[in-house]
Amino acid sequence: MEKVILSSHAVAYAVKLCRAQVITAFPITPQTAIIEKLAEFCATGELRARFIKVESEHSGMAALIGASSAGSRTFTATSSQGLALMHEVLHWAAGARLPIVMVNGNRALGPPWNLGPEHTDSLSQRDTGWLQFYCESGQEAIDTVIQAYRVAEEVLLPVIVALDGYYLTHTTEPIDIPEEAVVDEYLPPYHPKHKLDVADPKAFGGFAGPELYMEFRYKMFQAMEEAQRVAAKADLDFRRLFGRGYGLVDPYRLEDAELALVAAGTLASTAREVVDARRGLGEKVGLLRIRLFRPFPRAEVRQALARVSKVAVIDRAISFGHEGIVSQELKAALYGGEHRPLIYGFVAGLGGRDVTPEDLEEALDRAGKEGPEEEVLWLGIRL
């Protein structure tokens, strides 16, 4: 049954339903409401987890690496500078093949100090070996955290579930909290084949020279490739049990579209209104929402955009010296394909600058009229 709740609290319900056993917590806006709610669940005994208050995000992830190595189901949440501080141990968690699930409340990095949503914080963790999902609604946030444990524990890689700060973390809306018994059916308890156990001693995190190291990386790469199939299956199984699913990418009115918007996160939700408005005027416009960013679903993206001639990517992120990050990924994914639409990369909404339907209308109007294609197009700049 749907209930009007804060999306951050919905995430905490997901973690409770998944019976996380070890949670580390360090407050940072805009994710703090997630760990506050989890602290409450642990204090009341509704969730029987070890709740560890840590002195930094780096320590928070390090503690989860220990807990996950010992076979526990683990969770933490962070944002922005906190995620950046974790960077070193993010590589370790993935390299150690630990299925840790973390929510990132997307927020811009300072300076200048800012609290607003932006995807640069999590997108710049692209190469750490973590899967990354970007959510559009509070419902998708709770559902994706549940799916994340299924996928992580099957492929043995950690997962970031990214929620736009404020637009999701601070938004209250009707959300269905899944039934505990059905979540138990969907997500079996975590029993890793190898774990830290004094009764069965093994060595972890040892040295691997050039004669071995590359094979570890090859296997990790293969696991990440496999994660696409596993994530698709986890989503299908979820749909079967809960009646909701999202896909790895989420095409909207693309069947006969000539011009497509591409976006991740809540921006895509607003974009649906714009697509409908343009369709009402007889324009062949559609939307492709990128839900899974790592691994990047190349085949699905190619298929979804197989008939469009122009694409306007809206990035809530920037890679200085090149362009928007989703835009780069999209171009790389389509380059090897047979059909190569023109791709116009827009940068919008940095540091929480509001992205309105009018901004997206502007992107649709500018795509194809401004060039060259390589140029970064900025939306809503005031100079």
Place this chain on the structure above:
Amino acid sequence: MLEIRFHGRGGQGTVVASNILASAFFKEGKYAQAFPFFGGERRGAPVAAFTRVDNKRIRLRCQIYFPDQVIVLDPTLIQVVDVTAGLKEGGLILANSDKGPKELGLGGRFRLATVDASAIATRHGLGTKSAPIVNTAILGAYSRASGLVSIQAVLEAVQEEVPAKREENAAAVMEAYHQVWL
């Protein structure tokens, strides 16, 4: 779609008010969404929050620039913030004030209503005399002034969202409902 903007000061429960109102509308079969304007909110500083209400699932995830209705929780804000900014013609402003609607000094093609929510909250022991928590009282007044959501739904939503001082909050909601100046 109905779009409502709240103005208040940090600590008055403005964001909670936007959530309670979303919940009250949802109880009456509407879809609703509530979220704050984000910034470095501090106690006493001007804050804003938004509630959207519709008959279908709400997909817009951006701020509200042209509200149908504005709710002002702090009487001193009217001199500080342009609370009428973007308000649609024929819209409604409901303000916490000890003055009647005509004495607010706000003019335009919109309806005005006032309620002395600070006095009501103080009478019921909500917050302190210098910093009363007026968010529940103002929603009681909103039910009557807007005629869009029932007082029962507001009362239920207040009880669910504000577990502390249940009876006091319920009494403040009812008193404001009856004492709103239209």
